[in-house]
Amino acid sequence: MQIDIHNLSFAYGHRSVLNNLSLSLAPGDYLVVKGKNGSGKSTLVKCILGINPVKTGMIFFDHEDINNFSKWPLFGYVSQKFEEFNYEYPVTVNELLSVYSLKNTNQSYRLKLLDQLGILDIINENINNLSGGQLQRVFIARAMLNNPEVLILDEPTASIDKLNTEYFYRTVNQLNGQGITVILITHTDSLAHMNYSHVLSLNLDMTYQFQVRDKCDLEEVEKI
Numbered sequence: 001m002q003i004d005i006h007n008l009s010f011a012y013g014h015r016s017v018l019n020n021l022s023l024s025l026a027p028g029d030y031l032v033v034k035g036k037n038g039s040g041k042s043t044l045v046k047c048i049l050g051i052n053p054v055k056t057g058m059i060f061f062d063h064e065d066i067n068n069f070s071k072w073p074l075f076g077y078v079s080q081k082f083e084e085f086n087y088e089y090p091v092t093v094n095e096l097l098s099v100y101s102l103k104n105t106n107q108s109y110r111l112k113l114l115d116q117l118g119i120l121d122i123i124n125e126n127i128n129n130l131s132g133g134q135l136q137r138v139f140i141a142r143a144m145l146n147n148p149e150v151l152i153l154d155e156p157t158a159s160i161d162k163l164n165t166e167y168f169y170r171t172v173n174q175l176n177g178q179g180i181t182v183i184l185i186t187h188t189d190s191l192a193h194m195n196y197s198h199v200l201s202l203n204l205d206m207t208y209q210f211q212v213r214d215k216c217d218l219e220e221v222e223k224i
């Protein structure tokens with residue numbers, strides 16, 4: 001999906017958070033959004049997802065204005081606050097994913113996804129018994145279930161250890177290598193293991209830098 005943001009500004013009431021931000025991403029790009037706490041990273045992705053209504057500036061998906069856009073299942077999103085997920089029933093991982101499958105996603109695709117994310121062994125586990133890192137990967141699997149074109153991950157490694165963080169970024173590189181556009185927010189992680197194509201750095205004074213770089217060959221990144 002082509003994503004074009006033109007002169008986006010956003011405020012919560014009188015609190016301005018984004019000022020005149022513009023960027024474009026082509027299908028298959030991998031954008032890392034960096035910046036200190038409070039710099040507006042989550043706010044920006046909530047604007048892209050239509051959670052924060054855009055009043056100043058414009059956002060287009062494949063040249064369609066966000067206000068007319070309806071193909072939201074093309075976005076897979078794992079919010080920063082996935083841990084606040086409210087468990088109403090003691091369901092298993094597999095049951096949770098079934099509920100979120102829009103089409104009849106076949107079971108073999110689901111198994112492949114869980115395997116790729118390294119959580120196949122917990123498919124029949126009660127979700128209340130999972131560690132933060134496992135739960136986070138279940139949510140990524142959920143975001144991937146309906147074959148999104150864009151995967152948005154807001155501080156996805158906050159509750160995983162260093163080794164699993166590297167492993168996780170490898171998985172994101174692979175998903176991106178399959179053509180999925182990735183928008184990944186981080187404020188602490190090194191970019192060493194990410195095969196990103198663009199970096200957006202947000203500053204607390206609402207200025208920003210948007211940089212492009214050539215992606216590496218995936219095998220080269222794996223060796224790092």
Ligand SMILES: Nc1ncnc2c1ncn2[C@@H]1O[C@H](COP(=O)(O)OP(=O)(O)O)[C@@H](O)[C@H]1O
Nearest residue numbers: 012015017035036037038039040041042043044
């Ligand atoms: N729903 C909200 N209502 C009012 N202010 C908010 C809301 N969400 C975020 N903010 C404020 O907007 C600023 C940017 O927040 P956020 O986008 O969450 O930053 P980041 O994700 O970079 O840490 C912060 O000052 C935060 O307090």
Ligand SMILES: [Mg+2]
Nearest residue numbers: 041042043080
């Ligand atoms: Mg945030």
